[in-house]
Structure formats: structure tokens, C-alpha cells
Amino acid sequence: MNSGATLFLGLFVSMACSFLAFVLGPQLQIGNLAQTDTVVTGDASPQTYPIGQPGDAHQGAEVYRANGCAACHTQMVRPWSLGPDIQHGWGVRRSVAEDYLFEQPVLLGTQRIGPDLANFGRRSDLNGILFRLYDPRLITPRSLMPSYRFLFEQHAIQGAASPDALVLPAQIAPPAGYEVLARPQARALAAYLLSLRQDVYLFEAPPPLAPKTNAVPAATNSTAK
Amino acid sequence: MSATDSPARTATPSPPQTSRAGAERVCPAGRLALCAGAVAWLFIALLLGLLDSLKFHDPGFLAGSPYLSYGRVHAAQDTALLYGFAVPASLGVGLWLLCRLGRTVLAGRFVVFLGALFWNFAVTVAVIANVCGGGRGYDYFDLTVHCAPLFFVAYLLIGVCGMLTFHQRQPGPLYPSQWFVLGSLFWFPWIFSTAAMLLLLMPARGTLQSAIHWWYVHNVDNVFLGFAGLASSFYFIPKLLGRPLHSRQLAAMAFWTIALFGGWGGIPQGAPLPSWIISLGVIGTVLSAVPVLAIFTNFYRTTRGDLKRLDDNLTLRFSYIGLLFYFVAAAQQIVGVLPNVSAITALTWFGVAQKQLFHLGFFALTMFGALYYIIPRLLDVEETAWRPKLAKAHFYLTVIGIVISYLSLLVCGVGQGVLLANPAHPFADVMRSTLAPLRVSTAGDLLVVVGTILFLLNFALLLTRACFKCWADCCVGKEKQPA
Numbered sequence: 196m197n198s199g200a201t202l203f204l205g206l207f208v209s210m211a212c213s214f215l216a217f218v219l220g221p222q223l224q225i226g227n228l229a230q231t232d233t234v235v236t237g238d239a240s241p242q243t244y245p246i247g248q249p250g251d252a253h254q255g256a257e258v259y260r261a262n263g264c265a266a267c268h269t270q271m272v273r274p275w276s277l278g279p280d281i282q283h284g285w286g287v288r289r290s291v292a293e294d295y296l297f298e299q300p301v302l303l304g305t306q307r308i309g310p311d312l313a314n315f316g317r318r319s320d321l322n323g324i325l326f327r328l329y330d331p332r333l334i335t336p337r338s339l340m341p342s343y344r345f346l347f348e349q350h351a352i353q354g355a356a357s358p359d360a361l362v363l364p365a366q367i368a369p370p371a372g373y374e375v376l377a378r379p380q381a382r383a384l385a386a387y388l389l390s391l392r393q394d395v396y397l398f399e400a401p402p403p404l405a406p407k408t409n410a411v412p413a414a415t416n417s418t419a420k
Numbered sequence: 421m422s423a424t425d426s427p428a429r430t431a432t433p434s435p436p437q438t439s440r441a442g443a444e445r446v447c448p449a450g451r452l453a454l455c456a457g458a459v460a461w462l463f464i465a466l467l468l469g470l471l472d473s474l475k476f477h478d479p480g481f482l483a484g485s486p487y488l489s490y491g492r493v494h495a496a497q498d499t500a501l502l503y504g505f506a507v508p509a510s511l512g513v514g515l516w517l518l519c520r521l522g523r524t525v526l527a528g529r530f531v532v533f534l535g536a537l538f539w540n541f542a543v544t545v546a547v548i549a550n551v552c553g554g555g556r557g558y559d560y561f562d563l564t565v566h567c568a569p570l571f572f573v574a575y576l577l578i579g580v581c582g583m584l585t586f587h588q589r590q591p592g593p594l595y596p597s598q599w600f601v602l603g604s605l606f607w608f609p610w611i612f613s614t615a616a617m618l619l620l621l622m623p624a625r626g627t628l629q630s631a632i633h634w635w636y637v638h639n640v641d642n643v644f645l646g647f648a649g650l651a652s653s654f655y656f657i658p659k660l661l662g663r664p665l666h667s668r669q670l671a672a673m674a675f676w677t678i679a680l681f682g683g684w685g686g687i688p689q690g691a692p693l694p695s696w697i698i699s700l701g702v703i704g705t706v707l708s709a710v711p712v713l714a715i716f717t718n719f720y721r722t723t724r725g726d727l728k729r730l731d732d733n734l735t736l737r738f739s740y741i742g743l744l745f746y747f748v749a750a751a752q753q754i755v756g757v758l759p760n761v762s763a764i765t766a767l768t769w770f771g772v773a774q775k776q777l778f779h780l781g782f783f784a785l786t787m788f789g790a791l792y793y794i795i796p797r798l799l800d801v802e803e804t805a806w807r808p809k810l811a812k813a814h815f816y817l818t819v820i821g822i823v824i825s826y827l828s829l830l831v832c833g834v835g836q837g838v839l840l841a842n843p844a845h846p847f848a849d850v851m852r853s854t855l856a857p858l859r860v861s862t863a864g865d866l867l868v869v870v871g872t873i874l875f876l877l878n879f880a881l882l883l884t885r886a887c888f889k890c891w892a893d894c895c896v897g898k899e900k901q902p903a
Contacts, residue, residue, distance in 0.1 A: 197593045197594050199586065199587070199602075202594075202599060202602055202603075203602075203606070205676065205679065206602070206603055206606050206607070206679055209676070209679035209680045210606075210607065210610055210679070210683075212680065213635070213639070213680075213683040213684060214610075214614065216684065216697070216700055217631065217632075217635040217683070217684065217697065217700075217701075218614060218618070218631070218632055218635060220697065221628055221631045221693060221694060221697055222624065222628060224694050225626070225627070225628065225693075225694060226624070226625065226628060228625070228626060260553075260556070260557035261492075261553030261554070261557075262486070262489055262491050262492065262553060263489070263490065263491015263492050263494055263495050263553075263557070264491055265491070265557055265559075266490060266491040266494040266495070266559075267490070267491070269767055271688075271690070271691055271692055273688075273689070273690025273691075273766075274690055276763070277689050277690035277759070277762070277763050277766075278690055278763050278764075278766065278767075278841075279840060279841055279842075279843050280690075282843035283840070283843050283847060289690065289692075290692040291692050292626055292627045292692050292693060292694070293626075294692060295626040295627045295692065296625065296626045298626065299623060300556055300557050300558065300619070300623065300629060301626060301627055301629040301630050302557050302558070303627070303630045303691065303692070304767075305559050305688070305767065305771065306767055306768070306769070306771065306772060307767045307768065308851065309851075310847050331479075335848050337846075337848040337849060337851075337852050338479075338848050339476070339479055339848070339851050339852070339855070340479060341475065341479045341480065341481075341483035341489065341490055342479070342480065342483055343483075343489070344483075344484060345484060345485065345486045345489075
């Protein structure tokens with residue numbers, strides 16, 4: 196341990212081990228994942244999965260990234276055994292690598308201050324999302340989310356009222372003669388959020404075998420007669 | 421300061437002693453720019469953190485401006501803390517240790533200064549990009565395509581000078597701190613260039629990005645910052661106690677096991693990646709108990725019975741408390757990956773508490789300890805030039821602030837996890853219930869900010885004093901010359 200060369204060689208080898216295992220290994224295994232025609236369950240006709248994002252959703256992903264949405268929201272559903280995500284209604288199955296083939300950048304998130312969004316498109320609609328962005332407490336009274344009003348604009352009604360104007364409840368409605376409209380960023384973000392759904396069952400992500408109660412899942416096997 | 425100058429003459433290794441006069445009478449601008457820039461960015465990061473923390477008191481606080489929204493401020497805070505503070509501080513202290521332990525002068529002083537300027541410019545660009553929503557969105561790697569090469573070049577400029585300094589050392593056995601500094605110098609460019617290539621320049625497909633990102637963050641924390649902080653602990657604690665390090669073999673074991681297993685892990689269980697990678701990460705994280713135990717034993721044996729000495733030296737006090745926080749943060753990390761615990765605590769404030777304790781509790785305190793020792797020597801003023809009352813207040817405010825913040829976030833995370841484990845609890849209600857501890861943590865953040873202001877004040881006073889001394893020396897010198 197007194198020669199610089201030994202030190203460098205050792206550091207190089209240990210660095211290479213970690214690089215091979217955590218960067219090259221996954222690249223070799225899942226680097227070539229591709230779209231598949233696959234539906235595992237039921238009698239549904241074969242379906243291509245995943246499908247690429249539509250253009251406005253792609254722009255919305257940029258809005259999602261730029262405003263740091265991933266600081267509070269994750270986009271991954273863990274399996275039953277590793278957390279209660281499915282019971283909370285955040286997804287119908289666990290997330291797998293295939294779900295993210297067309298995401299760029301992939302922002303899985305590291306912390307949940309807000310709910311998981313991996314399947315947000317399954318449980319919301321355009322108006323719901325715009326309301327949540329304008330004032331989150333309109334939909335969820337106890338929500339902690341800040342409002343993103345800078346994604347909206349308020350201006351005087353000229354001629355007929357716009358059909359796209361937000362229909363807000365009286366207490367936060369704009370003054371008479373004004374209307375609130377979503378800016379393009381808000382619409383793109385909403386399109387992105389609506390595109391988030393991981394509900395096609397795959398070979399590696401079949402419908403979960405849900406435990407009926409909160410009992411330990413492993414117990415069902417051993418006690419079965 | 422008698423302890424610092426009494427060499428411990430024993431067979432076991434102790435930090436080599438050098439006379440102060442020789443090694444450091446060179447221009448300190450490079451290392452000073454690194455250290456001063458680091459502390460300034462730490463202050464900015466803490467302010468941004470406080471701003472984010474205040475948003476939990478009222479979700480409408482400063483929500484009207486896109487530049488001050490939670491997500492962007494959060495990203496800017498991470499960038500300022502990791503790239504603004506942690507990396508330059510590790511470089512400044514590391515270069516000083518390489519000079520001191522190699523009994524040599526810094527190679528390429530001008531290049532180091534240039535590198536420090538480059539680096540701080542890159543951090544400024546990155547933080548502004550974060551606030552404007554330009555970063556690529558990865559936690560602790562929220563950089564733009566443009567500033568990543570700048571960071572890399574700046575690091576290489578400084579790192580190559582570090583290598584040259586190491587190369588021109590006086591012959592003799594290496595002290596463990598030298599291994600750790602070299603390890604950190606070597607580790608950062610590799611992981612940073614990998615992440616920059618595969619996340620920014622030629623992004624990998626799908627969740628491979630997440631795998632690379634988690635690998636990078638785990639390596640930055642456990643290996644890079646771990647090496648840089650431990651280098652300082654291994655030097656200052658035995659030296660200032662005037663005792664030899666208990667065992668060089670244990671230090672070597674800790675070094676190699678951190679290098680081997682330290683970078684394995686950081687992937688949340690249940691992530692959409694092949695299971696074997698996640699399991700390998702769990703194994704690596706659990707195995708990192710080996711270096712932690714080795715370091716604990718080593719320092720326990722080194723410092724045994726000498727805790728009273730903590731009172732009479734500031735550097736010793738900061739380094740010692742920093743090391744204690746290292747053990748707590750490491751233990752929490754190991755417990756947190758055990759499957760039963762992780763099912764409850766993953767993706768909650770539990771992980772944030774651990775990271776904060778590691779970054780501020782271990783790394784920042786250790787660096788403060790080192791800076792209290794190094795800065796007067798770089799400026800060639802006596803160590804008593806620090807105002808003792810300011811320094812003492814800085815110590816207590818910072819430590820108490822970190823403890824308050826850590827404990828409240830820990831309670832918050834465990835509470836959030838336990839409540840969410842029961843699906844009958846609606847998510848919004850659970851998050852409401854975490855507000856109380858989150859608001860307590862704001863008080864801790866505030867104390868740390870005030871402590872850092874006191875340090876900056878103390879630093880400014882010291883700089884003024886050094887400038888006056890320099891000016892007086894010049895004038896006196898000129899008056900004497902004609903005589």
C-alpha cells in the first residue's frame with residue numbers, strides 16, 4: 196500500500212467491478228428491449244405495447260421535467276410484496292422496464308410527497324388535471340400540492356367567451372368579464388399525464404395474485420391443503 | 421495547540437509531522453478559491469433548502485413564480501450542495517492533505533486556480549439552469565448538456581495537479597489519508613463522465629437511465645464523498661489528539677471494502693429493473709457494514725479515553741462529531757435496505773433524512789473542521805485568528821440544527837411509511853400528518869443557516885486580518901529595503 200501503482204490498479208479493478216455490474220450488466224440484459232405484440236390475459240386481441248408518446252404528450256414530458264415534478268412524484272408501482280402501492284390504487288400491476296421504453300428522460304423519482312403517477316392517465320381526465328394544476332385543493336381538499344397558476348392566464352373576455360375557459364367554482368372564479376385559460380404548457384402537461392398508463396399485462400408483469408387480506412402472502416402456500 | 425506540534429513517535433502510523441514554514445509558503449489562491457467558493461455555495465444551498473422547507477408551512481408560499489416553484493428550487497439546492505459545496509471542498513482539503521502528507525508544494529498552482537474559477541462558473545450556470553427549468557431532471561445530477569463538459573474539464577485541471585502533487589511527494593510510506601484522497605480524486609471523473617455520457621450526451625434507453633443515475637448517486641455519496649471526508653478524519657483526529665492511528669491494516673481494509681462494495685446499491689426495491697441488480701445492491705449495501713465496523717473500531721481504539729480533549733480544539737470537535745454522524749448515517753442506510761424495513765420506508769422522508777445526515781452531518785462538519793485548520797495556514801496567520809465565540813456558536817448552532825432536522829425528518833419518514841402501509845389511510849391525510857415534523861425540521865434548517873452565516877462572518881474577519889498583515893509586511897519590507 197505504499198506504491199501509487201498498486202493503489203491505482205486496485206482502485207481501477209474495484210471501479211471496473213461496480214461499472215460492469217451496475218452499468219454494463221443491465222445494458223446487456225435490457226438494453227435491447229423492444230415493442231412487443233402481446234396480451235397475456237383474456238380473449239382480447241393482440242395489442243402492441245408500449246406505444247410511443249403522441250407529440251403533445253412528448254412536449255408535456257418536457258414541462259414535467261422542467262418544473263421538477265419528479266421531486267414529489269414517483270412513477271413506479273412496486274409489487275405487492277414490496278409495498279402497498281397497488282392497494283392504494285396507483286396501478287393494476289407492478290411496473291417493469293418495458294413500460295418506459297419511450298420515456299425521455301425517465302424520471303422514476305425517489306420520494307413520494309405526492310401520489311405515484313405511473314397510471315395517472317387511468318384515473319383522471321383533462322378537466323380534472325387542469326383543475327388540479329390551477330388549484331389542487333379544488334379536487335383534493337387536503338392536498339399539499341402548490342398551485343401552478345403560472346401555467347394559466349387570465350384575460351378579459353373579448354366577444355364570446357372561449358369554449359376552453361376553465362369553469363371555476365364561485366370562490367376562486369375570475370372577476371366578471373374575465374376568464375381563465377390554460378397556457379399551451381398546461382395542456383401539454385395534461386396530455387402527458389393522460390398518456391401515463393401501465394395497464395397492459397405482460398409476461399413479466401402478469402395480473403397480481405392479490406392477497407385477500409393483509410396477511411403475509413407467503414402463508415397462503417404453506418397452509419394450503 | 422501543543423498537541424498539534426508534538427510528534428507521536430511510535431511504530432504505528434501517525435500523520436507525518438512537518439514544519440509549517442516550508443511547505444506552505446506558496447500562493448494559496450487556488451485552494452483558497454476552492455474552499456471559499458465551497459462555503460459560499462453551501463450557504464446558497466442552505467438558503468434554498470430553507471426556502472423549500474418553508475413551502476411546507478403554506479403551499480401557496482412563493483408559488484406564483486415558476487422560478488421559485490418547489491421542484492426547481494429543490495433541484496437548484498441539490499446542485500449547489502453537491503457541485504457547489506461538496507466537490508470543491510473535497511478538492512481543496514484533499515490537495516492540502518496531499519501537499520502536507522507528501523511534504524511537498526502544490527504542483528500547477530495557477531492551473532488549480534483556473535480550474536477553481538472554471539468549476540465555480542460551471543456551478544453558476546448549472547444553478548441558473550435549474551431555476552430556469554433547464555436541468556435534465558435527475559436527482560443530484562440535474563445538469564444541462566452544456567455545463568457537464570465544463571465540470572469535467574475543470575475537475576481534470578485540478579485533479580491532474582493533485583496527481584502531480586502526489587507524484588512529487590517525498591519518499592516514505594503512505595499515510596491512509598493519502599489513499600483516501602487519491603481514491604476520491606480518481607473516482608469522481610469516472611462516475612461523472614459515465615453519467616454525463618449515458619444520461620446527457622447519448623441517453624441510454626428506458627430504465628437503464630434510472631439504473632445509471634442511481635449507481636452514480638450512490639457512488640458519489642458512499643465512495644467519493646465517503647473517501648474525501650474520511651481522508652480528513654483519518655488525518656485530523658489522530659494528529660490533534662497527538663496519538664498514533666490504532667491500525668493501518670484496519671484502515672486498509674476499510675479503504676478496499678469501500679472501494680469494492682461502497683458503490684453497489686441505491687436502487688429502491690421494486691424498481692422496474694431486473695431483480696438481480698436490485699439484490700446485488702442490497703448485498704453491497706449490507707456488506708458496507710464491514711468498512712463501517714473497521715473504521716469504528718479503528719477510531720474507537722485511537723480516541724479511547726481522550727474525549728475530554730474535544731473541548732480544546734475546534735477542528736477536533738467538528739471532525740469527531742462528523743464521524744459520529746457518519747456511523748449513524750451508514751447504520752441507517754444498511755437498516756433501510758433490509759426488505760422488511762424497505763417495504764415501509766422506501767420512497768419516504770426516511771431516505772431524505774439519511775442523505776441530509778450524510779451530506780451535512782458527516783461531510784459538511786468534517787469539512788468545516790478541516791477548514792478551521794487549513795485556512796489560517798493557507799493565509800499564514802495564526803490559528804487563534806478565528807474569533808472563538810463565533811466559532812463556538814457556529815459549532816453548536818450547526819450541530820443542534822442538524823440533529824433537530826434529522827430527527828424530525830426521520831420521525832416524518834417512519835410515520836409516513838407506517839401509515840401508508842395501511843391502504844385504509846388516504847394518501848392526502850397521511851401527508852397532512854407529516855406536516856408537523858416537517859415544520860419542526862424548518863427550525864433545524866434555520867439554525868444551520870445562522871451557523872453558516874457566523875462562519876462566513878468569521879472567515880471574512882480572518883481574510884481582512886490576513887490582508888492587513890500582508891499589506892503591513894509589504895510596507896515594512898519596502899521601508900526597510902533602502903536602509
